[in-house]
Amino acid sequence: xxxxxxxRLIVEGLVLTTAADGSPHxxxxxxxVDRQFQSFTLRPFCxxxxxxxxxxxxTAVFHVTDNVELIARSAIGRMVQLPEYQTIDVSPGYxxxxxxxxxxxxxxxxDLGPPRATFHCEVIQSQHVRDWFGFNRAKHAVVExxxxxxxxxxxxxxxxxxxxxxxxxxxxxxxxxxxxxxxELLCAHIQGKLEPE
Numbered sequence: 769x770x771x772x773x774x775x776r777l778i779v780e781g782l783v784l785t786t787a788a789d790g791s792p793h794x795x796x797x798x799x800x801v802d803r804q805f806q807s808f809t810l811r812p813f814c815x816x817x818x819x820x821x822x823x824x825x826x827t828a829v830f831h832v833t834d835n836v837e838l839i840a841r842s843a844i845g846r847m848v849q850l851p852e853y854q855t856i857d858v859s860p861g862y863x864x865x866x867x868x869x870x871x872x873x874x875x876x877x878x879d880l881g882p883p884r885a886t887f888h889c890e891v892i893q894s895q896h897v898r899d900w901f902g903f904n905r906a907k908h909a910v911v912e913x914x915x916x917x918x919x920x921x922x923x924x925x926x927x928x929x930x931x932x933x934x935x936x937x938x939x940x941x942x943x944x945x946x947x948x949x950x951x952e953l954l955c956a957h958i959q960g961k962l963e964p965e
Contacts, residue, residue, distance in 0.1 A: 776800050776809075780911050782842060782867070783810065784829040785821035786860040792853060793817055794864075796843045796914055799830060799889075808873055808889040814882040822887060826875040827859040831867040834901040836910035840950035843914035844957040858893045868900045906943035909935040910950040917954050917961075925962045932958060 783797040795818045800809040808830060812819040822828050833839070841847050852865040856872060863870040873889035901907075912935055916928050932955065939951045 776802050779832065780839070780915075781833055782831040782839060782864065783812075783818060784831065784860065784862055784864070785818050785827075786825060786862070787817070787821055788824070790861075792850075792860070792862045793821055794838075794842045794847075794851070796839050796918070797830070798915075805869075805871060805894070806891060808871065808891070810873070810875075810887045810889060811884045812887075813884050814880070819885055822875070823878070823880065823885065825860060826878070826887075828873050828889075829856070829860060829863045830871045830873060831864050832869040832871075832900070833864070833867040834904075834907060835866065835946065836907045836914075837946045837950040837953075840910055840914050840917075840954050843917050844953065846953055846957070856893065856895075863895070865897075867897050869896050870894065904942060904944075904947070905938040906941075906947035906951070909938040909943075910947055910954065913951060913954040913958070917958055920958065920961045928958060928962065 778798045779801050780796065780798045782794055785793050787793050797810060797812065797818065810822065810828065812822060838851060853862040854865045855861060856863050858872045871891050872893040874892050875887040875889050877888045879886040913932060916931055920928065939947060943951065
């Protein structure tokens with residue numbers, strides 16, 4: 769039986785696709801999923817590299833991760849070094865070596881209409897890698913800030929500044945090193961991209 773709309777929710781994580789030369793490309797994304805993680809709906813912007821890769825191959829790997837520094841870096845293109853990957857025996861051929869779970873996906877239907885395409889996907893392979901760290905308000909704040917960083921030019925600058933100011937106290941109160949690094953990277957990026965007040 770197909771899950772109803774109320775059975776579905778959005779889970780933030782990292783999606784891996786492969787470029788034309790076969791190299792892995794990592795980007796943050798929040799697909800719609802059912803609670804059993806049996807079906808995924810990915811909605812990349814049609815201007816993104818993720819869309820170009822996925823439209824060409826129709827395969828991707830979605831990672832459930834608590835590494836918010838990696839989410840922050842991938843959101844703004846600030847990878848100091850590429851993360852470690854493991855090879856998997858289904859397309860696209862790679863998955864993050866350090867994540868909580870990963871799901872190899874294959875698109876079953878696609879609506880390519882801009883501004884965001886819609887790919888409905890089935891899971892063709894999955895793996896539990898390690899336990900999830902647990903709830904942490906600073907991790908939540910960094911994920912929210914990463915989303916804001918990808919919405920510059922879409923959301924009003926004043927709204928982004930207001931939301932960042934609200935999230936900052938969560939980081940100050942509850943962050944560890946990973947969360948602080950991710951937050952500082954995102955703050956610098958957003959400040960540099962927004963028009964001066």
